[in-house]
Amino acid sequence: MIKDITLGQYFPGDSPIHKMDPRVKLLITLEFVVLLFVVNNFYGFAVCATLIVAVTALSKIPPKTVLKSIKPLLFIIIFTAFFNLFYGGGSPVFESVGWLRWLTWGGIRNAAFMSLRIILLLVGSTFVMYTTSPVMLTDAIERLLGPLKKLKVPVHEFAMMMTIAMRFIPTLVDETDKITNAQKARGADFETGNIIRRAKALIPILVPLIVSAFRRAEELADAMECRCYNGGDGRTRYKIYSCKSRDYVAICVMLIVTASVITLNVLI
Amino acid sequence: MIIKTEHLTYKYGIGTPFEKTALDDVSVSIKEGDYVGVIGHTGSGKSTLISHFNAILKPTSGKVFVDGQDIWQDDKTERIKARFKVGLVFQYPEHQLFEDTVYNDIAFGPKNMGLSGEEIEKRVMTSLEFVGLSKDCLEKSPFELSGGQKRRAAIAGVMAMSPKVLVLDEPAAGLDPRGRDEILSRIRDYHKETGSTVLLVSHSMEDIAENANSIIVMNRAACMMHASVPEVFEHASQLEKIGLDIPQITRVFISLHKLGYPVSQNIYTVDDAEREILSCLKGGGARD
Amino acid sequence: MSEIISVENLSFSYGGQKDTLVLDGLDLKIEQNSFVAVLGHNGCGKSTLAKNLNAILLPTGGKVYVCGIDTTDESRLFDIRRRMGMVFQNPDNQIIATVVDEDIAFALENLGVPHDEMVKRVDEALAAVGMSEYKHHAPHRLSGGQKQRVAIAGIIAMKPQCLIMDEPTAMLDPRGRKEVMATVKRLKEEQGVTVILITHYMDEAVQADRVVVMDDGKIILDGTPEYVFQNVGLLHSVALDVPQSAELMYRLRKYDIKVPISVLNEGDCVKVLSELLENKIDYKDGAFDI
Structure with a gap:
């Protein structure tokens, strides 16, 4: 059964990191990302890495899972590191080997620096995904972008769309499962043949799925109207986020990290 | 025996927090030509059971035999054969319609079997007749049909494969009384005329009592009973205990019997009840 | 005022006046706190009638008044919908949020109910349908009957005066049907709501105070279950069963x-x-x- 796929990378839990106000989490993450670009020495990265280790321990997410977030972008990391090798300057590593003269200590330093930056960036920003449910994340984004409503940006509509999409993903996955089985029972073959044949074999699944999605959409629209839905104007919110002491502590920690990174930048 | 399972066990979500045993050591056998009702509340394993009959699901352990062949023993060929021998109509089958015309949709199964154009046409026509749709429907888009017609077109799509066993999961769900009666009587006629085996999965004891010869009662992932209709209804109180609904008329006659009146307890339909009361009155009726 | 709904000579067609009439000169008055079952085969106009009662559809001809409000009065649209809560057949297609309590709050958010009041009403609605312990569950993991009770709670939270239910049990198993019927009857008794139940199940219709039978956009029988189910021949002729x-x-x-x-x-x-x-x-x- 494919019913139980996890949405995004949310890793349910009860840790202080999970319980943080999602808005604070998002803002801190944003600040962290900016900070990584401010860092200009390895000591600064050491401070950032320490923060990540601390957060990993606090959130109780297995370190292996945390490191997995690097995997999809491993190729880009290697690629970036490789090209940075050429832009270092400084003295060559192997003075006597002629064909390796381009490899300089400066290049290696640059490559390591850039890879570290990307790795920390990936790991740091996925924490928000690991510890916040997609629903809360959408909600937090809607609230943070709230001021944009004044500029006629359809923030509420976008968030509503995301919420409904998330609500219906399990339903539609389930439905796909059922339709696939029904067509299999009629002898449909999804497993053999070349790509074109296989793509064509998907039609008996896709057509009913789309028809059903439209039917659901129509019924949902009626149901929403029955519950007095009329866009974002004049709505109140059921969920209220309030910054608690743990959020203030988090903000303080982030300020200390930022201050130390800047100090290190200036001193070194 | 057209279908047989031996110690069939099925678990899903193995290794996840959602692991569940949907079938637990189920051994049933179904006679060729029988009309079998399968009953049980939601989550009792009845849908999981029928999905094993045509190799949609693979047993976690145990065996499934179709027409004498162990369908998971050899390579794929036995399973492909099983898929054509056992025609499965899932719940709300109208949700699987996809072709541009009703004809093409009914022909989808036979085409997948690799039949000739002529044979396909013959089968489409016969199954159309079985479900009682008119020939004008053939060139229509399946999405133009009414709810009940869509359902019948979808059932025709499985009948057109001429399976030895036709399995229907809640074929009357969500229909109005007329639609219900229509579908069930069509299936009854199909069973009579083709002599093929029919399995009817339903929540409604009434529907099963009116149609089936024998009943499989599923409860908590296991087969609790498999016997003839009267034998199963003898355990009426047990059936009610596991959350099944007994026909109102059956409950009435069980009460009358308990009060000492000389009536049969095995009354499931209004026809039965009428006959029973009339014969009692004719025989003098009274208790003493 | 004892009449909560008053339908006067209502006709309706989906394609304007020239199209065939789905509802044809229908008159219906419904008393407050009554339990009315509506029977009829598919396509007889039951669902169309239901949607005319809370201004999802507006009459092609005639008038519909709910709680004294004309449903064509656009300025009072939310007053109408809040009072006439509607529950549909497929519970999956009327649950909007991914957590039970957030879904129940949906209508309250739309109505701009203040936060503290909202929290209270969500808890009350959950208790009213007996789903309090599922407050933080994901709807797609619930059984059909439980989902439908969540859908009912989402409506009850609006404190409607009338609950219109369009085949709420058609997709449920016997256990789910019993759960929903028990919930509805309790809401009628304890909260004094008026219930309009569209159904194909005669055993549910028998539990109502009044049964209305529709055929071809008209009402052909109307009265107590005892009265209506006397007309076995007539009911059979419009493709309906009797107990x-x-x-x-x-x-x-x-x-x-x-x-x-x-x-x-x-x-x-x-x-x-x-x-x-x-x-x-x-x-x-x-x-x-x-």
């Missing part, structure tokens, strides 16, 4: 056996049949041959 016990009485009366016309529940049926078997009920000997 098995009523059907049996109808058939016995064909043999001139003087059993009562309308016997709807098990207990009454047992009583009538035992009297018959004790020769307390008159029948002509030999009038029947089997």
Whole structure:
């Protein structure tokens, strides 16, 4: 059964990191990302890495899972590191080997620096995904972008769309499962043949799925109207986020990290 | 025996927090030509059971035999054969319609079997007749049909494969009384005329009592009973205990019997009840 | 005011006045705190009528007044919808949020209910349908009956005066159907809501105070269940069933056996049949041959 796929990378839990106000989490993450670009020495990265280790321990997410977030972008990391090798300057590593003269200590330093930056960036920003449910994340984004409503940006509509999409993903996955089985029972073959044949074999699944999605959409629209839905104007919110002491502590920690990174930048 | 399972066990979500045993050591056998009702509340394993009959699901352990062949023993060929021998109509089958015309949709199964154009046409026509749709429907888009017609077109799509066993999961769900009666009587006629085996999965004891010869009662992932209709209804109180609904008329006659009146307890339909009361009155009726 | 709904000469067609009428000159008045079952085969106009009662659809001809408000009065649209809560057949397609309590709050958010009041009403609504312990669950993991109760709670949270339910049990198993029926009856008793239940199940219709039978956009029978289910022949002619016990009485009366016309529940049926078997009920000997 494919019913139980996890949405995004949310890793349910009860840790202080999970319980943080999602808005604070998002803002801190944003600040962290900016900070990584401010860092200009390895000591600064050491401070950032320490923060990540601390957060990993606090959130109780297995370190292996945390490191997995690097995997999809491993190729880009290697690629970036490789090209940075050429832009270092400084003295060559192997003075006597002629064909390796381009490899300089400066290049290696640059490559390591850039890879570290990307790795920390990936790991740091996925924490928000690991510890916040997609629903809360959408909600937090809607609230943070709230001021944009004044500029006629359809923030509420976008968030509503995301919420409904998330609500219906399990339903539609389930439905796909059922339709696939029904067509299999009629002898449909999804497993053999070349790509074109296989793509064509998907039609008996896709057509009913789309028809059903439209039917659901129509019924949902009626149901929403029955519950007095009329866009974002004049709505109140059921969920209220309030910054608690743990959020203030988090903000303080982030300020200390930022201050130390800047100090290190200036001193070194 | 057209279908047989031996110690069939099925678990899903193995290794996840959602692991569940949907079938637990189920051994049933179904006679060729029988009309079998399968009953049980939601989550009792009845849908999981029928999905094993045509190799949609693979047993976690145990065996499934179709027409004498162990369908998971050899390579794929036995399973492909099983898929054509056992025609499965899932719940709300109208949700699987996809072709541009009703004809093409009914022909989808036979085409997948690799039949000739002529044979396909013959089968489409016969199954159309079985479900009682008119020939004008053939060139229509399946999405133009009414709810009940869509359902019948979808059932025709499985009948057109001429399976030895036709399995229907809640074929009357969500229909109005007329639609219900229509579908069930069509299936009854199909069973009579083709002599093929029919399995009817339903929540409604009434529907099963009116149609089936024998009943499989599923409860908590296991087969609790498999016997003839009267034998199963003898355990009426047990059936009610596991959350099944007994026909109102059956409950009435069980009460009358308990009060000492000389009536049969095995009354499931209004026809039965009428006959029973009339014969009692004719025989003098009274208790003493 | 004791009438909560007043439908006057209502006609409706989906394609404007030239199209065939789905509802054809329909009159209906519904008393406050009554429990009305609406029967009719598919396509008879039941769902269209329901949608006309909360201004999802507006009359092509005639008038619909709910709680004294004309449904065509656009300025009072939310007043109408808040008072006339509607529950549909497929619970999956009316749950909007990914957590139960957030879904129940949806209508309250739309109505701009203040936060503290909202939290209170969500808890009350959950308690009213007996789903409090599922407050933080994901709806797609619930059973059909539980989902439908969540959908009802989402409506009840608006404190409607009337609950309109369009085949709420059609997709449920017997257990889910019982859960939903028990919930609805309790809401009627405890909260005083008026219930309009569209259904294909005669055993549910029998539990109502009043049964309205529709055919072809018109009302053809209207009265207590006892009265309506006397008309077995008429009901059969519009493709409807009657409870098995009523059907049996109808058939016995064909043999001139003087059993009562309308016997709807098990207990009454047992009583009538035992009297018959004790020769307390008159029948002509030999009038029947089997």
